[in-house]
Amino acid sequence: MARKLREPMHEQNDTQSPPPSLARAGVRDTARILGGVLAPVVAEGVVARRKSTVRLGGRLDTHGRAARILNDLRTTYDADAVRLTFPRPMIVALRPPAVTATLMGTPDPTRSRRRRRRRSPRCHGSSRPGC
Numbered sequence: 001m002a003r004k005l006r007e008p009m010h011e012q013n014d015t016q017s018p019p020p021s022l023a024r025a026g027v028r029d030t031a032r033i034l035g036g037v038l039a040p041v042v043a044e045g046v047v048a049r050r051k052s053t054v055r056l057g058g059r060l061d062t063h064g065r066a067a068r069i070l071n072d073l074r075t076t077y078d079a080d081a082v083r084l085t086f087p088r089p090m091i092v093a094l095r096p097p098a099v100t101a102t103l104m105g106t107p108d109p110t111r112s113r114r115r116r117r118r119r120s121p122r123c124h125g126s127s128r129p130g131c
Contacts, residue, residue, distance in 0.1 A: 020080030020097035029073060030084045033092060037066040070094060 025033065040062035044053045057063065073082055074094045081098035084090050093099045 020101050022081050022083055023077035023079035025082040025084050030086055032069050033084060036069045040066065
């Protein structure tokens with residue numbers, strides 16, 4: 001059964017598409033995603049690539065296996081994204097509408113937040129200048 005993702009925080013154009021559907025992955029599929037998709041990516045290195053592990057992944061066809069797992073999940077759940085609950089709650093986007101909703105729902109990284117001055121715990125309640 002597919003559920004809807006929460007609405008994006010940013011406003012979209014006049015032609016709004018329906019929110020992407022979200023399904024909950026079972027234990028078996030969660031294990032397949034963690035072991036066959038996420039583990040090889042982390043092992044090869046997300047930012048700094050590890051050459052020996054990348055070569056091993058090429059020999060074992062880890063990227064092809066990950067693509068087959070994600071394609072299988074697309075057809076099994078017929079949803080735009082799946083929710084995993086182990087080891088912590090996360091959502092894996094399977095189709096472009098889920099990716100778009102995720103990116104539209106994230107804060108703007110170029111927008112600066114107003115910085116708040118933090119007081120030292122020892123200054124709490126003190127009337128000293130600089131605290």
